[in-house]
Amino acid sequence: MVAQSERDSIEIRVIPASKGDFPGAGHALLYADGPVPQLDTVQLDSAHGPEFTHAEAQLTKYRAHLDWMDATAMNPEASRDVIHKIARERRRRHDRPHHLGRTVLR
Numbered sequence: 723m724v725a726q727s728e729r730d731s732i733e734i735r736v737i738p739a740s741k742g743d744f745p746g747a748g749h750a751l752l753y754a755d756g757p758v759p760q761l762d763t764v765q766l767d768s769a770h771g772p773e774f775t776h777a778e779a780q781l782t783k784y785r786a787h788l789d790w791m792d793a794t795a796m797n798p799e800a801s802r803d804v805i806h807k808i809a810r811e812r813r814r815r816h817d818r819p820h821h822l823g824r825t826v827l828r
Contacts, residue, residue, distance in 0.1 A: 724805050727798065735795035736804050744790060753784055 727734040737744070750767035764784045766773045775781070796804065 724802050724809075727802055733798050734801055734805070735791075735798055736801040737791060737795045741794050744787070744794070751784065751787070753788055 723734065726732050752765040753762070754765070755762045761776075762781050763774055763776045764781060766775070775784075795801070
């Protein structure tokens, strides 16, 4: 994931857990926009499958969500640093020997 984020067309940004929950957390969201705003569409992936909306009130709500995420997320470089740090910590934990206790039955 981090290697792909080095490409010009891909940007990965981390929202720190310290920022708390936010609307839409836990759901994949695709906001498709273009030069004609009346054609904008939001796709939400949920447990029941994809849902599409293009109603102006809903688009306004999802634009506000995306604006909040954009303002809150770390920049791409800092996000890559955090992802690298987490990966290193996971590798370190995985490489650490595990000590299992012994039970002696008599």
